[in-house]
Amino acid sequence: MPLTTNALERLILTRLNLAPALLLDYFSTLGFRAALVGVRLGVFDALEKGPRTAADVAEQLGTDPRGTESLLEALTSLQYLRRQGDRYANRPTASRWLTEARDPAFVEATRFLEMAAFDLWGDLEEAVRSGRPVRAFYPWLEADPQRSATFQAWTLWTARDLAPEIVRRVPLPGGAQRLIDVGGGHGRYAAAYCRATAGLSAVVFDLPIALRSAEDLLDEPDLDGRIQLQPGDFLTDELGAGFDVALVINIVHGLSEDENRRLIGRVSAALNPGGRIVLLEQFAGRAPGPAVYAINRLLDLTYHLVLKGRTYRFADAVGWLTDAGFGTPKRINLRSAPGASLATATKPRSG
Numbered sequence: 001m002p003l004t005t006n007a008l009e010r011l012i013l014t015r016l017n018l019a020p021a022l023l024l025d026y027f028s029t030l031g032f033r034a035a036l037v038g039v040r041l042g043v044f045d046a047l048e049k050g051p052r053t054a055a056d057v058a059e060q061l062g063t064d065p066r067g068t069e070s071l072l073e074a075l076t077s078l079q080y081l082r083r084q085g086d087r088y089a090n091r092p093t094a095s096r097w098l099t100e101a102r103d104p105a106f107v108e109a110t111r112f113l114e115m116a117a118f119d120l121w122g123d124l125e126e127a128v129r130s131g132r133p134v135r136a137f138y139p140w141l142e143a144d145p146q147r148s149a150t151f152q153a154w155t156l157w158t159a160r161d162l163a164p165e166i167v168r169r170v171p172l173p174g175g176a177q178r179l180i181d182v183g184g185g186h187g188r189y190a191a192a193y194c195r196a197t198a199g200l201s202a203v204v205f206d207l208p209i210a211l212r213s214a215e216d217l218l219d220e221p222d223l224d225g226r227i228q229l230q231p232g233d234f235l236t237d238e239l240g241a242g243f244d245v246a247l248v249i250n251i252v253h254g255l256s257e258d259e260n261r262r263l264i265g266r267v268s269a270a271l272n273p274g275g276r277i278v279l280l281e282q283f284a285g286r287a288p289g290p291a292v293y294a295i296n297r298l299l300d301l302t303y304h305l306v307l308k309g310r311t312y313r314f315a316d317a318v319g320w321l322t323d324a325g326f327g328t329p330k331r332i333n334l335r336s337a338p339g340a341s342l343a344t345a346t347k348p349r350s351g
């Protein structure tokens with residue numbers, strides 16, 4: 001958990017300015033690293049079975065007793081664990097999210113957070129100086145299947161709660177038969193719509209290595225061969241035609257204004273009259289709270305760092321969509337991911 005302050009510490013750091021507030025950021029970063037090490041070593045899984053002493057945990061994990069005790073104490077101070085006497089136990093946030101037993105998908109997804117924070121963010125100063133990513137993100141991922149899988153594990157986890165909400169809140173046009181998931185990666189949004197809609201089949205369009213994370217969908221019995229994977233570059237390769245629905249989920253932040261205009265125009269051309277586009281983003285602008293606002297700004301910096309992209313405003317998406325011939329876009333703020341919104345719009349049947 002991020003370092004929290006009491007009233008006296010806040011007075012010292014902010015009102016009296018007697019110590020650099022930056023030190024809180026520094027120690028929060030160390031806390032993040034300590035929590036990740038706890039995850040990797042299996043500390044939280046070891047404590048799932050009940051309160052244990054540091055010596056017990058060290059024996060089970062085969063780790064150094066003194067190092068283990070120090071790690072457990074740090075994780076206790078950060079409120080991942082609690083200690084009673086000499087026994088440590090998981091707090092609910094550790095138990096729910098940081099154990100293989102309860103949430104293997106999030107545990108896997110933390111590998112991307114680790115890669116982003118401790119590898120990619122090393123390029124930040126250079127990217128801000130030059131205005132160019134030091135490593136172009138998607139080519140960098142495509143060059144290494146393991147890296148690509150790590151990134152897809154993160155987006156896969158974010159899709160877990162978002163996909164059901166999107167399917168629930170955005171009905172497809174009546175009689176929809178064909179969907180394209182543009183930059184669909186793992187393909188879970190396409191799969192969720194197919195599962196909810198009899199007779200719907202889907203194309204997941206993405207770069208070749210990214211599509212490996214969708215291959216398991218091809219054998220899912222309930223999808224009955226209705227998912228097809230199409231490798232290609234969505235800015236230059238043929239998308240196909242005759243679709244009733246196009247998903248453009250978490251894509252536009254990675255592209256320039258011009259590229260977005262081009263992409264939305266291509267998507268519009270691939271849709272039938274009456275077809276619907278469903279675009280998801282963390283749009284810039286008002287946020288429900290200071291943490292979501294800071295997350296949104298740090299995402300903007302991340303997009304600049306690795307993609308030369310940005311968090312766009314909803315009004316930007318409205319412009320691209322209406323210029324591409326869609327009817328008035330509708331905004332839907334999502335409950336399962338605070339700060340994330342959909343822009344949906346329909347292609348007119350005539351004109």
Ligand SMILES: C[S@@+](CC[C@H](N)C(=O)[O-])C[C@H]1O[C@@H](n2cnc3c(N)ncnc32)[C@H](O)[C@@H]1O
Pocket residue numbers: 138155156159182183184185186205206207210232233234235248249250251254
């Ligand atoms: C942020 S991920 C979003 C994945 C998925 N739509 C989701 O929201 O979970 C962006 C996806 O776009 C794909 N992508 C990026 N540039 C692309 C391009 N030029 N052509 C095709 N796919 C691309 C990436 O491989 C990645 O899977």
